[in-house]
Amino acid sequence: MLALAIVLSIVGLGFFCGLLFRLAIYALPTFAGLAAGLAALHSGAGVGGAITVGLLVSGAILTLGQFVFAATRTPLRAIVALIYVVPAAIAGYQVSFALAGLGMPGSVWQAAFAVVGAVVSGCTAFARLALLASPPDGRGTGSVCSPADGRLHDQGR
Structure with missing residues (x-):
């Protein structure tokens, strides 16, 4: 029975670490959905x-960002990427720093793992x-292997 409890504890910790990682990746849509949900709650919409x-706003923010990133080119694409990546990196740093603090006393190693x-x-x-953005050359996924036979194709080179 003790072995089962240990295994389930490890599985549970892995699940929650994965959930924290996903929330860190989707920091901007998560924050926008949380803010909109709290505003709706305080305006009397109910739970x-x-x-x-909150779910609609976070989904819309993520979809809009992916669409704008896929439909535009360099200057606007870089701005949209920074708008989504910087909050994710900050959230990833904070989560990693907190989780590293549970297992190691040195602050230098905590900061290294957080980075x-x-x-x-x-x-x-x-x-x-x-995910939705096409490659810059416009040829598809960029693979030169045929999925059917595995042979290399000559692409006019």
Whole structure:
């Protein structure tokens, strides 16, 4: 019975760490949805209405950002990327710093792990934002292998 409790504790901690990582990646939509939900709650919408408004706003912010990132080119694309990546990196830093503080006493190592967490969160947020964006050459996914036979194709090079 004790072994089952230990295994379930590890699984639960892994689940909550994954949830914290996802919230850090989607920091801007999460914050926007939370702010809109709290505003709806304080205006008298009730708990159900506040949850609905929060989910709709966070989904709209994420979808709008992905659409603008995919539809535009360099200057606006860089601005949209920074708007989504910087809050994710800050949230990743804070989460990593707090989790590293649970297991290590030295503040230098805490900061080092927090910087790694910030970089990973920022890069993952950028990758999730760029899911809908086409490659710059416009040829598709950029693979030169055929999925059917695995042979390389000559692309006029």
